[in-house]
Amino acid sequence: MLEIKDLHATINGKEILKGINLTVKTGEVHAIMGPNGSGKSTLSNVLVGHPAYEVTKGSVMFNGKDLLALSPEDRSHEGLFLSFQYPVEIPGVSMVNFMRAAVNEKRKYMGQEPLSASEFLKLMREKRAVVELDNKLANRSVNEGFSGGEKKRNEIFQMAMLEPKLSILDETDSGLDIDALRIVAEGVNKLKTPETSCIVITHYQRLLDYIKPDIVHVLYKGRIVKTAGPELALELEERGYDWIKAEADTADR
Amino acid sequence: MKAEQQYIDLYTQCEAMIARHSSEVMNKPRAKAFADFRSLGFPTRKVEKYKYTDVAKLFEPDYGLNLNRLDIPVDSSEVFKCDVPNMSTSLYFMLNDGFDSRDLPKATLPAGVWAGSLKEFSTLHPELAEAHYGRLADTARDAVTALNTMLAQDGFVLYVPKGVVVERPIQLVNMLRSNVDFMVNRRVLIILEEGAQARLLACDHAMDRVKFLATQVVEVFVGENAVFDFYELEETHNNTVRFSNLYVHQAAGSNVLLNGMTLHNGITRNTTEVALDGRGAEVKMLGMAIGDKQQQVDNNTFIDHRVSDCTSTELYKYVLDDSAVGAFAGKVLVREGAQRTSSQQTNRNLCATREARMYTQPQLEIYADDVKCSHGATVGQLDDNALFYMRQRGIAEREARLLLMFAFVNEVIDEIRLDALKDRLHLLVEKRFRGELNKCQGCAMCK
Numbered sequence: 104m105l106e107i108k109d110l111h112a113t114i115n116g117k118e119i120l121k122g123i124n125l126t127v128k129t130g131e132v133h134a135i136m137g138p139n140g141s142g143k144s145t146l147s148n149v150l151v152g153h154p155a156y157e158v159t160k161g162s163v164m165f166n167g168k169d170l171l172a173l174s175p176e177d178r179s180h181e182g183l184f185l186s187f188q189y190p191v192e193i194p195g196v197s198m199v200n201f202m203r204a205a206v207n208e209k210r211k212y213m214g215q216e217p218l219s220a221s222e223f224l225k226l227m228r229e230k231r232a233v234v235e236l237d238n239k240l241a242n243r244s245v246n247e248g249f250s251g252g253e254k255k256r257n258e259i260f261q262m263a264m265l266e267p268k269l270s271i272l273d274e275t276d277s278g279l280d281i282d283a284l285r286i287v288a289e290g291v292n293k294l295k296t297p298e299t300s301c302i303v304i305t306h307y308q309r310l311l312d313y314i315k316p317d318i319v320h321v322l323y324k325g326r327i328v329k330t331a332g333p334e335l336a337l338e339l340e341e342r343g344y345d346w347i348k349a350e351a352d353t354a355d356r
Numbered sequence: 357m358k359a360e361q362q363y364i365d366l367y368t369q370c371e372a373m374i375a376r377h378s379s380e381v382m383n384k385p386r387a388k389a390f391a392d393f394r395s396l397g398f399p400t401r402k403v404e405k406y407k408y409t410d411v412a413k414l415f416e417p418d419y420g421l422n423l424n425r426l427d428i429p430v431d432s433s434e435v436f437k438c439d440v441p442n443m444s445t446s447l448y449f450m451l452n453d454g455f456d457s458r459d460l461p462k463a464t465l466p467a468g469v470w471a472g473s474l475k476e477f478s479t480l481h482p483e484l485a486e487a488h489y490g491r492l493a494d495t496a497r498d499a500v501t502a503l504n505t506m507l508a509q510d511g512f513v514l515y516v517p518k519g520v521v522v523e524r525p526i527q528l529v530n531m532l533r534s535n536v537d538f539m540v541n542r543r544v545l546i547i548l549e550e551g552a553q554a555r556l557l558a559c560d561h562a563m564d565r566v567k568f569l570a571t572q573v574v575e576v577f578v579g580e581n582a583v584f585d586f587y588e589l590e591e592t593h594n595n596t597v598r599f600s601n602l603y604v605h606q607a608a609g610s611n612v613l614l615n616g617m618t619l620h621n622g623i624t625r626n627t628t629e630v631a632l633d634g635r636g637a638e639v640k641m642l643g644m645a646i647g648d649k650q651q652q653v654d655n656n657t658f659i660d661h662r663v664s665d666c667t668s669t670e671l672y673k674y675v676l677d678d679s680a681v682g683a684f685a686g687k688v689l690v691r692e693g694a695q696r697t698s699s700q701q702t703n704r705n706l707c708a709t710r711e712a713r714m715y716t717q718p719q720l721e722i723y724a725d726d727v728k729c730s731h732g733a734t735v736g737q738l739d740d741n742a743l744f745y746m747r748q749r750g751i752a753e754r755e756a757r758l759l760l761m762f763a764f765v766n767e768v769i770d771e772i773r774l775d776a777l778k779d780r781l782h783l784l785v786e787k788r789f790r791g792e793l794n795k796c797q798g799c800a801m802c803k
Contacts, residue, residue, distance in 0.1 A: 151748050179750035191745040195763025204759065205749040212750070244763075261749060 104129045104269055104300045105170075110161035112149045118159070119145040121325035127269065132301045134311055134336060137322035138344045143304045144188060146322070147273045151185045152178050166268065179205075180212035182268030186258040186275050193245035198257075201245050202227065202264055209265060230263040234290040252283035259290040266294075271302045276310035288313030308340035323351050359412040360397050364390075367506055370423050377425040378509040381478035381485040382543070389495040389505035396499040408683035408715055409625045409654045411500065414597050419539035419569050422452060425509065428533060445527035445557065446471065452532060453540040454510045466520050469554075474511035474543055484515065488547055492575040492603035498627070500599045504541045504573045511543030516552035518579070525555040525774055530570075532560070532596065537567040544574040548582040550607075555585040557777060562592035574602040580634060581609040585773055588616045591784075594649060596622040601629075606666075608634025615772060617781070618645040618653045619788055629658045632666035643672035644768040646788050647680030647712075654683040661694040664724075670701040673768050675761050675789075676712035686731070687719040694724045701731040706738065706764055708757075758789045 110123040119142045127133050137143055149156045150163065152175035163170040170178060193201070206226070207217040218226065231241055234256040246254050255275055262270055272291065276284055291314055295301065303314055311319075311333070319335040320327045321344075328351040329335065339347070367374070367390055375383045398412040399405065422428075428451055448471060449456040455473035470477055478485035495502040512528055532540060548554060562568050578584050590598060598621065606612055618624050630639050645653040659668045674682040684703045705714040718731035738760050746756035765785060772778040 153744060174753075175744065175747040176750050176752050179748055185748055187745065187748075191739075191741045193739075193742045193745070193760070193763065195766050196742075196759050200759065201746070201749070201751075204751045204755060205746075208752060208755065209750045265750065 104131075104166060106164040108162045110146075110149070110163060111159045112145060113157050113159055114145065114155055119156075119325055120149065122161070123322075123325070123327060125320065125327060127300050127302060129300055130297045131318065132295075132303065132314060132316045134303045134305065134316035134319045134333075135322055135327075136305060136319060136336065136339060138348070139306075141322045142325045143322050144273055145325075147185055147271045147302075147304060150178075150271060151175055151183060176208070177212070179265070179267075180209050184262050184265055184267035184270045186255070186262060186270065186272045188273040188275075188277065190246050190249075190254040190258055192247045192249075194247050196245050198241045198243060198245055199227070202261065205261070206264060226264065230260055233263045233293055234259045235286055236260045251278035252280065255279055255283065255287050256290070259287055259294075263290070263294055268298070269300045269302070270294075271304065272314075273304045274306065275303075276305055276307065284310065285313065308336045311336045321347050323348060326351075328354075359416040360393070362418070363415070363503060363506075364394060366421070373423050374507065374509060377423070379475045379478040379482075379485075381482055381489050382475065382508065382510075384486070385490045385495065385505055389502045392495040393499055393502035393506055396496075396502060398499050405627075405656055405685070407685075408681070409623070409652070411599075411625075414569065414599075414623060415503075417537065417567065417569075419567070420534065420536045421507070421539050422454075423507075423509070425454060428452065445525045447527045447529065448472065448512065450512055450528060450530045450542060452534070452538070453508065453542045455512060466522060468517040468520055469522055470513060470515040471526055472513060474513045474545055475509065477513040477515070477545075481515075484547070485513075485545070488575065488577055489545055490575075492577070492605055492629075492631075493573045493601065498601060500571055501573055501601050504543065504571045504601070507541040508543040508573070509541075511545065513545045513547075514554060514556060515547045516549065516554050516582075518549040519551040521552070522554040525557060525777075528556065528558040530558060530560045530572075532562040532568045532570060532592070533564055534566050534568070535564060539569045540571070542570065542572040544572065546574070546576040546584070546586075548576075548578050548584050550579040551581050552579060553583040555587075555774065557587040557589065557774070559589040560592055560598065562596045565593070565595070567595045567597075568592070569597045569599075571599045572601070574600065576602070576604040576612075578604065578606045578610040578612055580607040582607070583611045585613040586615070587772065587774070587777065588614075589781075590618045590624060591620050592622060593620070594622045594651065598622075598624045598626075600625070601627045604628070604630040604639070606630065606632050606634065606637040606639060609636045610634065610638070612637075612639045613642070613771075613773065614639065615642040615644075615768070616655065617643070617768070618647070619784060620646070621651055621653065623652045625654045625656070627656045627658075629660070630668070631660045631662060632668065633662045635663055635665045638667040639669075640771070641668070641670045641672075642768050642771050643670075643684075644765050645672075645674045645676075645682055646765065646785070647674065647682060648677035650679055652681045652683075655685075656683075657686045659686075659688045659699065661688070661690040661697045661699065663691075664693065664695045664697065666694065667698045668700070670703075671768060671771070672703045673765050674703075674705040674714060675708065675765060676706065676714060677708040679709075679711040679713075681713045681715075683715040684733075685717040685719065687721070688729065688731075690720075690722040690724050690727055690729065692723040695726040697724060697727040697729065699727070699729040703733040704764075705733075705735045706761065707735060708738065708761070758786075761789050762786060
């Protein structure tokens with residue numbers, strides 16, 4: 104599904120990603136962990152095409168297409184979704200109009216007719232149930248005045264609406280209490296099919312109790328320094344990152 | 357004095373003709389207006405109030421006028437189909453600066469209410485007209501008001517007697533039509549007596565591809581506890597210059613909503629002056645301007661809190677694209693003794709390009725100590741984070757920008773207290789942002 108080769112990226116001239124290699128196969132769940140400032144969010148931003156980042160080297164193939172050559176909106180249409188660490192408030196743009204535009208632009212890209220108003224509202228109702236999102240929130244402006252938990256639930260709701268092939272969850276667990284975390288994680292699990300893949304970016308093990316990864320990577324100083332099975336997450340929870348940092352820094356020397 | 361001279365010559369030569377085609381009440385203040393115009397001259401840009409609009413330059417070109425009131429063979433209702441759908445209004449037409457009496461609405465107004473030609477009204481009811489005409493629009497204070505008073509021969513009047521509620525909104529369509537570059541001077545008089553209620557929607561349309569210069573002076577008297585909503589919608593073309601001076605006087609307990617929307621224009625200067633002259637009077641002023649190409653919109657407002665316990669709120673929003681220029685100056689005066697005044701002024705602007713310019717200037721003068729007054733002004737660009745968020749969800753950049761611009765002005769549209777008009781404006785604004793509104797939307801001429 105996704106094949107990242109020797110990816111280097113900079114922001115404001117500063118190199119953050121220094122040669123990422125990562126392959127995600129269809130149906131897999133990958134966790135990317137790592138200490139603060141290791142480049143986790145940069146990686147997700149680069150993949151979705153954030154204009155502030157510049158790719159200086161490397162390639163990314165997504166279902167056989169050169170991802171880096173696509174505009175952010177076309178990456179979305181191709182089935183790439185980012186659950187933002189900090190979802191953006193858009194005053195004055197209603198959730199309904201926002202989602203209708205998003206869904207119908209994707210349909211247009213796929214060569215499908217736009218949904219009728221009633222079909223669309225029915226879809227909204229169905230998908231809202233996945234994350235128990237209140238109808239009141241769906242009628243408000245995008246994320247405006249939402250609590251931290253509501254914002255994250257809203258991200259997963261949008262994911263449900265757009266049915267992406269690859270979802271990147273960027274610290275979706277941050278700022279969530281245990282109940283909200285459970286609802287969000289269950290939502291993600293409900294949406295998971297053998298045809299979809301997921302990259303979970305997180306600091307902590309606790310989200311991975313709910314969303315079981317197949318493979319765990321540790322990102323440090325812009326490189327993936329360790330890759331293993333789910334037991335790695337547990338080990339990190341217990342021992343912290345220092346031992347990995349030490350290993351990586353020794354290897355560097 | 358080059359720009360002024362042609363109007364001085366015109367008036368000197370045509371004084372009798374102008375008077376002949378007007379009414380006594382309208383003729384009475386002409387001589388003083390003429391003297392005032394001569395002594396004032398057009399304001400230069402050194403005058404603070406006109407810093408962003410070069411008045412003399414705009415009045416300099418040679419425009420034709422129809423002072424001899426030649427009949428213009430146009431059937432207004434045939435040409436114009438802009439009735440807001442689903443909104444049943446009492447619809448009136450002004451053709452250039454003359455009231456078009458050939459096509460009056462069939463619906464009857466409540467007893468005692470008068471809507472129609474100012475010339476006719478002031479002939480039939482001279483005392484009532486004289487007690488109001490020119491009483492707010494001081495010719496000694498503004499050259500454009502003086503010029504309009506000198507030259508205006510007709511206009512629109514709305515008179516609602518004491519206690520009468522006009523349920524059906526009244527719509528006034530101002531049509532500019534000519535085959536040569538043309539000047540019109542339109543006059544509007546609105547009188548709501550104690551406890552009266554009415555809603556008026558006025559829209560400006562330029563229907564021929566010539567240059568138009570339109571001046572308008574509107575005087576509004578709102579009696580005790582009267583309620584008046586006034587929507588003005590400009591949908592003209594790039595060769596139109598509009599000067600509008602609106603003067604409002606509010607008695608105790610009255611409630612007024614003013615909403616001035618510049619949807620498409622050339623160069624527009626709107627002056628709005630509101631005097632809150634009785635306890636508990638309340639005014640809400642809203643404005644929206646969407647400009648692109650070389651368009652200019654200059655709103656100059658003045659709210660005079662003369663007595664205690666009055667409330668004023670102002671919200672003006674501009675979206676400027678290309679090389680459009682916007683200006684907003686809002687003065688609020690709280691006089692001595694105007695205690696417990698509440699006044700809030702907000703001006704928010706979006707500049708979509710580096711070339712677009714916005715000038716904003718709040719001005720508060722407060723001579724009372726127990727007041728709540730605030731003002732805020734911002735000029736910004738579209739929120740990059742929001743744009744990217746939308747693009748990640750698959751919304752193309754252009755569409756995302758439109759949604760954000762639309763959201764920005766929605767705040768003003770949502771204050772409209774007529775649902776059909778609100779829906780219509782949502783549509784018009786969307787079309788405007790999509791560039792599909794280069795010509796006035798409603799007129800059959802442009803289709």
